[in-house]
Amino acid sequence: MAAPTLEDERDRLAAHPRLLTPEADVAVAEALLRVPQPLEVNRLEAVRRAAATHGAASAYGHLVHAVLAEEFVQASPARQRTMLRRTRGELLDLRGRLPDTSEAVARGRAAALLDLAADDAHEPVLDALEDPQAFPEVLHEAALDASMRRLQAVVTVAESVAETRDDHAVAGFYRAIVEAVDGGSERAGETLRAARRRARRDDVRWYRLLAEIAQVHPGALPLFAVLAKPRPTEVRDGAH
16 A cells, blocks of 8 residues: 555555455555654554545645645745645645644645745745845845735745844834724834834834835834834844
């Protein structure tokens, strides 16, 4: 029963339905004795039982999707780009069903990328993952979109790969925008104050950026009051 891929296993069972009959139990059991991993034996036995009841396509459907989802979560940006080009529809069907076994940050980043891909807005973000210096521009462009959904996703991705104080500061600035527009002005103010503490440079430039964003999203206007106050004490190097 073992095969290079789950698709190969599925196709083999579909092509040899007699492997699913009770008459094949002894032969299958003997073949499984050559499989060294007990967990793999258990999996193969469970899949065979499910295939005998529901058919090979149904039995393997959820397994193939689970493997695809895990691969996308763990893939490099270049590989994720390729996967979206080749299996876009299948991946979009997996939104909200990414594996809980994956590391939370990677899972959140992958989910955000799929949300962006649903709107054909993922390519600039994948570019920024390969060249993080592009994130400020990508974030600002997303902030000027009529919907906050795009910015929410880009911020999630940017936060997941932020390394320097300035990286965290820029992501925090745009996180505050999302929170303010969503009606959480108090929380947005706290987020913006934290971003200002992280920023190495004077954040006067944020006035200009916020002015542009507020023309599209008036809900961001209360953040001007936060920027008008004296800059909070800087955090120490290495603090996030």
